[in-house]
Amino acid sequence: MLNYVLRIILLAAGWLLIAGYSGAETPRFLPPAERPQLEQNKPWPENHFLVLAYHDVEDQVADQRYLSVQTSALNDQMVWLRDNGYQPVSVQQILDAHNGGTPLPPKAVLISFDDGYSSFYTRVWPLLKAYNWPALWAPVGSWVDTPADKKVDFGGLMTERERFATWDMVRELSRSPLVEIGAHTWNSHYGSQANPQGSAEPVVANRLYNKVTGQYETEEQFTRRIDADVSHISASLRDATGKSPRVWVWPYGAANGTTLSIASKHGYQMAFTLNSGLGDVRDLMNIPRVLISLNPDISEFATEITRVQEASYARVMHIDLDYVYDPDPQQLSKNIDKLIQRVSDMKITHVFLQAFADPDGSGTVKALYFQNRWLPVRADLFNFLSWQLQTRAGVKVYAWMPVLSFDLESSLPRVESWDPKTGKTRVEPKQYQRLSPWSPEARKRIIEIYEDLARHAPFTGILFHDDALLSDFEDASPAAMQAYHDAGFSGDIGDIRNNPEEFQRWTRYKSRYLIDFTKQLTQVVRSIRGPQVRTARNIYAMPILQPESEAWYAQNLDDFLSTYDWTAPMAMPLMENIPLHESNAWLDKLVTTVAQHPGALSKTVFELQGLDWRSDSAHAEISGQQMAEWMYQLQKSGAASFGYYPDDFINGKPDISQVRPAFSSYWYPKND
16 A cells, blocks of 8 residues: 555655745744633534433442433432523424424533333433423333333343333323433344454444355345334334334434434434434434433533533544455454554544555555455455444544545546647556546446445444545546536646636536545445444645645645545655654644634644655654654644554554653643
């Protein structure tokens, strides 16, 4: 993979000489008094609301197998909310606000209770009546349906029947104006094998893997299984309450787009996850909640609630799965354990994980790490490692994917470059070998690869690779030229380049075209994996530092900031041929240039380099001390989110003891 980085270095170096870079001024440091105030001190946005997710409630020991809180703690928390200006709202009030009715009050809060414990009837309902607070209660149908003389199979933990409610309780509670009965599936609150390695993943959100046949569920099988579950719980709740349920609550907070589509067809109007943040009445099928666990005292509870609207930051390790893979199963297992331990020890927030294979570093993707229709599978590994990183290391995993550089059959048109000397076109050998995005068949194949990724792996987001670029001589393929003419451009690329106004319009047309294609890929992934999937995209440094260089890349910072959840600049000074002694000044200039765009720093994650690709040495790693210096510089300049690529976890480079003080806000609090 690193060979094509070298190609980009050469290209960037040439552009940099044209730009005439000079070192920035001494890095600036914003005094504390001049920094923005915390979000918790600001009013909530209009029609936003907080949702709290509770489970069981007990009078004595709060059993964390059931995420219990004590009755006294729940009472104290309700009092704290009331005394601090939080205003309880019902599901109906939220739906009314969504439909243009009465807006929600400031600091609106909805409390919810999952699973269907009998404690909601015996302990919670009396509190609701005492305080006149509405609540959402979402039972698992099969647990409520368990006969009185049987134990409940609580995800493999056989549990005494009396811990769970009865249908009589459901009927009585449904008549209370304070209680909304939602659905938590009929019998899909458990994990089952979802990859060849045996990971047990939430069955309502993932296609199961049959270890006997070696096959995943088909789309038809998955849809049929989920539809049967949604139909069963919906009919059972309707029979018990006389009302069709309208709220869907995901087990484990694990959402899925296909399942959500099925639930919508059955009349559900709201869906609750366990993602962080405030709910928004404009988006009721992806509502975040704060999980209340470990029976927090009132101080811990207050801290959790007041920080809910603070902007999240990212600390990212960008990982090559090619480093992990080994044909020897024992060595592969050791590599996986070593990586997960290192990520866990680093105490970061995100991993950008390679989902494609590129062991020869050509930059042209010939194989993938997940089952798909169009390319060989080097190893069916992405699902397993993504799940392991999420559950064992506690990080968010973004699937790092190419946009165009897939090595599909030669009949599909490639991006071609126009030669101003000869007027001829060719596939540029020193650049990514990309499929032309203007080819309908190429786009179709790429979309299907993204569909297959979404079906076969759980992940938090997508990182669109830096192969989504077009130079000021590209794309000159026949498919692209036809699209230009359809869009009103005349002549060949030489004619367009010789007309400054047309050249500028052509640059913007290409930038927006790539943006629109990644938006289409995002929509495809979300339709299958769920609306909670986030997006990030790599951007080169030059389109940030010199906006006119958009023409050389077809990348535009403002477009990125308005489109993706994270914009990921390649903050790699040595790759840009910046002398090491000027690298801090260059990083400062990059951050402060981004900061000139309102709100941009909260959506930008700067990616440092872990290797000096200009060196002939096979071990040209950047020292941990140097990387830490760069990280401190980013923070001094105002950046909160940053990471690096690549991480050599096999050899422990960079040195974790040197990097972690600057990198991990868990071990070493972020400098404010």
